[in-house]
Amino acid sequence: MNTQNEIVFFTGTQTKDTEKGIFRCTLNPLDGSMRIVSSTDGIENSTYLVVNSIGDRLYAVSEKSDGEVFVYVIDNKTGELHLLDRKPTQGADPCYISLSSDGQFVFVSNYSGGNVNVFRIGDNGTLEEKSCMITHSGHSVNPDRQESPHPHSIFPDPSGKFVLVCDLGIDQVVVYRLEEGELVKHHEVDLPPGAGPRHFDFHPTGKWAYCANELNNEITVFTYDDKTADLHTIQSISTLPDDYNEGVSYPADIHVSSCGRFLYASNRGHDSIVQYDIDLDTGNLTAVDWQSTQGEYPRNFTIVEGGYVLVANHKTGNVVSYFMDSETGRLTATGCELELPIPMCVQPLSV
Structure with missing residues (x-):
């Protein structure tokens, strides 16, 4: 189904399980x-997705009071998803899912x-x-x-040795060691x-890390030691720009x-993508541009191959x-958009 060198991505949406929820x-x-x-229908509130490294399995959370994780086989000939497995998270409103670097474990955060959670992945992706x-x-x-943990x-x-959790409710990044599928508390970092x-991301060098703080509209920049976390x-x-009021x-x-x-x-309310230049000697940020998202409340975005950003x-x-x-990092709207029901997450096919 991939014609004219098109780049495949999946979009998760905030829809009922009787409606189309995940779009290829x-x-x-x-x-x-x-x-x-x-x-694909049959999943409620597929608000976050992740694709495995070889591009044949998609993992999705179902963000509801009795949260679940869904696993799909990606049929790259037909473009369709086929449900392979689903498991309860025993937590309300799972809103994020990721995979270990060796592809052996699924990590899920239950906001409410x-x-x-940690799930071990079986031989066929279940x-x-x-x-x-x-x-x-x-x-x-x-x-x-912040009345309770979130x-x-x-x-x-x-390094794959540590797992980090951003907890909005307690103002901490909690760091765990990953030991044979168990999370062992390593330390907490107070914000x-x-x-x-x-949300959080690492610099490609691994020397710095960046945390988006939802409630005070700031990015926190950290140095990072992958031996000690x-x-x-x-x-x-x-x-936000200085003049935003x-x-x-x-x-x-x-x-x-x-x-x-x-x-x-991304900024929800200001409805923008802010760009920072990164000082490659220190890791520090300088804000250089804000681009309108051409819509309201940009919850998620992704950088895709070929020099595009999807919001x-x-x-x-x-x-x-x-x-x-590629030289300045500046974003320019292409003038193209895709209408989808309550899009929450965009995830490129990883291969």
Whole structure:
């Protein structure tokens, strides 16, 4: 189904299980235009997706009160997804899913449940019973958003030895050692009270890490030691322009370019993608540009091969493409968009 060298990506949406929920789409690298190839129903609120390294399995969370993880076989001849497995997370509102670097484990964060899961992956990509479940405790200063733990993302570090969890509810990045499928508490990193850590990304060199804080509209920059998993704050910088005073805004997603020179984050409310230049000597950030997302409430975005960025606008139901200049990192809207029901996550096929 991949014609004219189109780039395949999947979009997860906030829809009912009787409606189409996950869409297989393609991006034309010549002009940034997009189209829907196929769609899948049977999953409610498929708000975050991840594809394995060889591109034949897709893992998705079902963000609901009785959360689940779904596993699909990716049929690259027909463009369709075939349900292979599903398991309960025993936590409410799972909102993030990732894979270990060796492809042996699935990590899930349950936002309302306050817990994180590890599932071992079987030989054919199915999920074995949970190998680990950890429940966080505590709260922080925002009574409306931080009354209890809210783990918002979970992901392995570049070494594959550690797993990090951004917990918005307790203002911590919690670091675990991954030991034969078990998460063993290593240490916690405190963020400023009311920061609300949400999403995280590492620099390609592994020397620095970046955290998008939902509640204080800042990016925290850390140095990182992959032998000890020590994180040391070296900078905090706003995601918003100095003159923004038009209402509430929340950063959502964050990604470092593969070249390591640029970092991008999405702002819901300001409805923009902010670009930072990265100092390759220090890891520090300088904000250089804000681009409108051509829609409202950009929850998630991704950088794809061929120099494009795709942004999912939650409230306006559109995925928008941008050309990314390889020299400056600047984003330019292609003028192309794809209408989808409540898009929440865009995930490229990894091969």
